Amino acid sequence: MRGAVRRVFDGRGDRLVAVALIIVMTSGCAIRLISNYDEQIDKGATDLQRELDAFLTDLETKAGTPGASYDMAKAFYPRYLVDLRALQVRAHAQPKNELTEKQLDLMMDSIEQLRRQHEAGPLAKAVIDVNRNLFSQAWGAVVKLELAKKRGER
């Protein structure tokens, strides 16, 4: 063992420093540039996508009737934002999770924009459809990123 180690350290001092640096760099854990996978965020995002889809689908079936009016449905928005904020808190608790945090911030704004559309007048089926596609795509992106954080399973 001692002879092998001495053979490694033959040569200039800078080579010794380089070996020492390599040992320090590569010993222990692998590097992490982004947060670990969080099952609660994965599940939470999936649940919120489903909840929004159910709401929009309900509006679609009631389109053209008083049941689809903003006044009849406005309780949905603050309730949804409470659940979304809970997910934001969870995302914020994870280190190196800024990308997911930003995605959830954008989602908060999008929900407010949906609420403004609804408040501004009845939503036609075609409008609901476009909204549903955009929200499904956005939530899909959140889930996609979360799943990608599963190391060794991608």
Add this chain to the structure above:
Amino acid sequence: MALDPSPIAASMLKAAKDSLASDWPKARAYADGEFKRLAQALADIGTLVAEGTVNEQQARALVQIHKNTTQTVMLTIEGLGIIAVENAINAALGAVATAVNKAVGLTVL
């Protein structure tokens, strides 16, 4: 036997390159699909505005949602890129460990 940096560097480069070659096509395929969806959504919004299906306030809000969704998708693409780089770095570090252990003839790392 003293460590020769050249084969270590070559091992690192190959490991990193192989890792990126595996990750990049997945990120690209995702990006391609999502950009097509976003383009279609924007076309759909244009149709709604042209046909008067939405008023001005609704149109502005819808465009903002489209912008937000585009940014959300871009953040995922950025994340996939970061993970790809992370994988490449860790693959290269793994190659260093293998090369060093082989050079000294025992498991140092």
